[in-house]
Amino acid sequence: MHHFFIEPSQRHDNTILIEGSDVNHMKNVLRMKQGELLEISDGTGVRYLCKLAEFEPECVRLDIEDQWKDDVELTSRIYLFQGLPKSDKMELIIQKAVELGAYEVIPVVTKRAVVKLDEKKAAKKTARWNAIAEGAAKQSGRSIIPNVHEVMTFPEALQFAQKLDVKMIPYEKAEGMESSRKVIGNIAQGQSAGIFIGPEGGFEEEEIEAAAESGVIPISLGKRILRTETAGLAVLSILMYHLECGGHNL
Numbered sequence: 001m002h003h004f005f006i007e008p009s010q011r012h013d014n015t016i017l018i019e020g021s022d023v024n025h026m027k028n029v030l031r032m033k034q035g036e037l038l039e040i041s042d043g044t045g046v047r048y049l050c051k052l053a054e055f056e057p058e059c060v061r062l063d064i065e066d067q068w069k070d071d072v073e074l075t076s077r078i079y080l081f082q083g084l085p086k087s088d089k090m091e092l093i094i095q096k097a098v099e100l101g102a103y104e105v106i107p108v109v110t111k112r113a114v115v116k117l118d119e120k121k122a123a124k125k126t127a128r129w130n131a132i133a134e135g136a137a138k139q140s141g142r143s144i145i146p147n148v149h150e151v152m153t154f155p156e157a158l159q160f161a162q163k164l165d166v167k168m169i170p171y172e173k174a175e176g177m178e179s180s181r182k183v184i185g186n187i188a189q190g191q192s193a194g195i196f197i198g199p200e201g202g203f204e205e206e207e208i209e210a211a212a213e214s215g216v217i218p219i220s221l222g223k224r225i226l227r228t229e230t231a232g233l234a235v236l237s238i239l240m241y242h243l244e245c246g247g248h249n250l
Contacts, residue, residue, distance in 0.1 A: 002030060002038045003138045005145055011064075016040055016050055018060040026052075026060055037065070041143050045070050070143040074243045075189040077103035079164060080232050081157050083199035084108065084115040089229045094129050098136035098146050100236040101243075103192075105133070106149040108157045112201030122151045154207055157196070158214040165191040167216040170231050171208055174218035183217055184238055189246070193239065197232040 004026075010017050018026065026032045032052055040048040040062065047070040050062035080102045082093055094105050107129070109117075117125060129148040137145045152160065161167050166187050174180070187193055196203075196216060203211075208218065221234055 002026075002032070003041065003141060004038065005041050005043060005134070005137070008042045008044060011042065011048075014064045015053075016048065016062040016064060018062060019058065023055075023058070023060055027055055038062070041070065043144050045073065045143050047143065072141055073143050074101040074103075074240065076187065076239075076243055077192045078236065078239055079104050079106060079161070079192070079194040080236065081106045081108050081152075081161065081194055081196045082232060083110040083197055083203075083228065084113040084117070084151070085199050085228045086114050090125075090129065091132050093229050093232060094132050094148060095136045096233050097236060098133050098142065099140045100233060101240050102146055102236060103144075104147050104149060105129070106157055106160065107151045108154055108196075109151060110154050110199055111204045111207060113199040114201075115199075117151060126150055154210070158211060158216070161194045161196075161216065162214065163192070164194045167194040167196070167211075167214070168219045168235065169196040169203070169208065169211050169216045170221045170226075170235065171203070171218040172220075172225060174220040177220055177222060180219040180221070183219055184235075184242060187239070187242065189243065195232055195235045195239075197228060197235075200228055 004018060004022055006016060010019065034052055034054065036052045038050055038052065040050050047068055048064050049066040051065055053061045053063045078101060080097050082105060084090065084107055090107065097105055126148060133148050134145045168183060196211060212218065221231060226234060
């Protein structure tokens with residue numbers, strides 16, 4: 001069944017109006033028919049079962065058949081601070097992070113990042129990354145579309161993370177897995193968490209020190225060195241398991 005996102009303002013009593021690019025997608029790409037069923041999420045945790053009532057010139061009118069409170073989202077908001085990787089790795093990272101329940105992805109410029117984006121390129125990339133996040137949210141049945149933030153510098157990212165309850169940074173010199181287990185296992189339901197991941201070359205020592213001074217806890221991901229496109233997804237997977245098991249200690 002096809003799944004689309006709307007703003008709450010697009011609901012009018014027992015009718016939903018689909019607008020914008022989704023109209024063309026439904027009509028000319030998916031070739032949906034009158035009477036076809038589809039699911040709609042409004043970004044607030046409410047999901048609707050709808051029937052396609054009519055194609056109008058500027059919109060598609062849907063009739064609401066049923067609605068319910070969705071429970072597919074993690075109980076905690078997880079923020080992935082991802083050091084800019086080379087080539088198109090960021091697209092894969094965003095797609096999989098959304099599937100694993102990330103609330104927001106923040107691209108970060110670090111000292112060892114090879115990729116350099118000027119303002120125009122950064123804006124274009126951000127638009128592309130948000131489109132990928134939307135596609136992944138639809139595919140994985142999310143209730144919300146996770147936001148891909150504008151690119152930040154490392155100091156900006158540390159400042160942004162100050163509002164979060166728990167901040168972690170995988171680091172090869174961190175204490176063993178027992179310490180990591182305690183940090184992750186103590187994250188309670190409803191607490192927000194941030195994960196800092198370096199680019200291909202990892203973080204500079206001074207970045208690790210700056211992170212630690214900002215309350216970011218170094219953790220270990222095991223005895224092997226993980227690629228930048230693997231490390232964040234590994235932590236997200238562990239967090240998803242932990243939170244969906246009720247937040248009990250690992």
